[in-house]
Amino acid sequence: MDSGIRVRVPAKINLALMVGRQRSDQYHELATLFQAVSLYDDITASSSSDGITCEVLGAEAHKIGVGDDNLAVRAAKLLQEIYGITEGVHLVIDKRIPVAGGMAGGSADAAGALLACARFWELRIPVNELMELGAQLGADVPFPLMGGCAVGLGRGESLTPALCRGVFHWVLAFSTSHLSTPEVFRRFDEITAPHSIPAIPQVSQELMMALISGDLDRVGELLLNDLSQASCSLLPELHTTLRAGREAGCLGAIISGSGPTIAFLTKSESAAADLGVTLSSLGIARDIRLVTGPVGGAHFLED
Numbered sequence: 001m002d003s004g005i006r007v008r009v010p011a012k013i014n015l016a017l018m019v020g021r022q023r024s025d026q027y028h029e030l031a032t033l034f035q036a037v038s039l040y041d042d043i044t045a046s047s048s049s050d051g052i053t054c055e056v057l058g059a060e061a062h063k064i065g066v067g068d069d070n071l072a073v074r075a076a077k078l079l080q081e082i083y084g085i086t087e088g089v090h091l092v093i094d095k096r097i098p099v100a101g102g103m104a105g106g107s108a109d110a111a112g113a114l115l116a117c118a119r120f121w122e123l124r125i126p127v128n129e130l131m132e133l134g135a136q137l138g139a140d141v142p143f144p145l146m147g148g149c150a151v152g153l154g155r156g157e158s159l160t161p162a163l164c165r166g167v168f169h170w171v172l173a174f175s176t177s178h179l180s181t182p183e184v185f186r187r188f189d190e191i192t193a194p195h196s197i198p199a200i201p202q203v204s205q206e207l208m209m210a211l212i213s214g215d216l217d218r219v220g221e222l223l224l225n226d227l228s229q230a231s232c233s234l235l236p237e238l239h240t241t242l243r244a245g246r247e248a249g250c251l252g253a254i255i256s257g258s259g260p261t262i263a264f265l266t267k268s269e270s271a272a273a274d275l276g277v278t279l280s281s282l283g284i285a286r287d288i289r290l291v292t293g294p295v296g297g298a299h300f301l302e303d
């Protein structure tokens with residue numbers, strides 16, 4: 001039986017998300033520091049007699065379309081078009097990364113589909129070329145192929161690997177609510193004084209130095225997301241979750257991307273477990289997960 005090509009692909013957290021002015025293509029100029037974490041979606045590519053088909057597994061599967069609205073399907077179509085492939089593929093997405101959670105789950109699936117389909121169709125495409133193709137699908141698609149830590153400029157797609165020392169123990173709080181990325185950026189524009197928005201934003205050197213030296217306390221202090229205020233004003237419950245984690249003694253807390261997932265940095269595995277129990281007992285999140293970072297990018301799972 002054809003068990004297919006299986007790829008495991010990580011979610012990301014933004015340790016910094018600095019927002020600049022809106023560009024002529026309506027996107028905001030960004031400077032962000034990504035870290036890939038040990039929360040994964042698995043993508044399987046196997047034979048299909050009916051073109052490109054897709055199936056999603058997991059608790060949030062009902063929230064995801066399986067047609068052209070699915071970025072993994074678009075990734076497979078892009079490869080078909082560029083390489084003149086006529087054979088179909090069946091994609092199975094085993095979803096664990098929260099849907100619309102600010103952790104680039106849809107982009108991770110597209111990255112996984114690129115890698116899985118390239119091998120399934122026996123296309124020998126180097127990862128850096130897959131990353132370039134990924135950038136055509138969305139700004140967050142290249143990073144899950146790279147993994148580790150990286151600075152992203154432009155819309156976040158122009159990546160430079162960042163040195164990072166140590167193991168980061170994160171507690172993730174998934175929200176029951178939903179935030180729309182365009183709405184968060186719109187609110188950011190409404191509430192931010194234009195003169196305080198830089199044309200070209202930058203990730204602070206202090207944060208990069210703290211990352212290199214593995215100074216987790218300092219990293220915790222320097223976590224910064226320019227979209228926080230906008231996300232919190234649209235979803236005030238985020239204030240409560242952030243406060244609860246800070247009061248329970250995390251090193252730092254940050255909304256990932258445009259939210260609503262919140263990531264709490266802790267000093268050790270046991271501190272993460274303690275914080276997870278505290279947050280769970282308060283019942284303020286849909287789900288609590290303990291993850292570590294940085295982890296490698298998308299990779300094959302061999303049977």
Ligand code: C5P
Pocket residue numbers: 026027028029030138139155181182183185
């Ligand atoms: O990246 P994605 O296409 O999901 O972004 C959705 C919307 O969020 C964009 O159409 C835009 O309104 C807003 N956005 C932005 N600047 C970015 C990323 C997203 O204004 N860098």
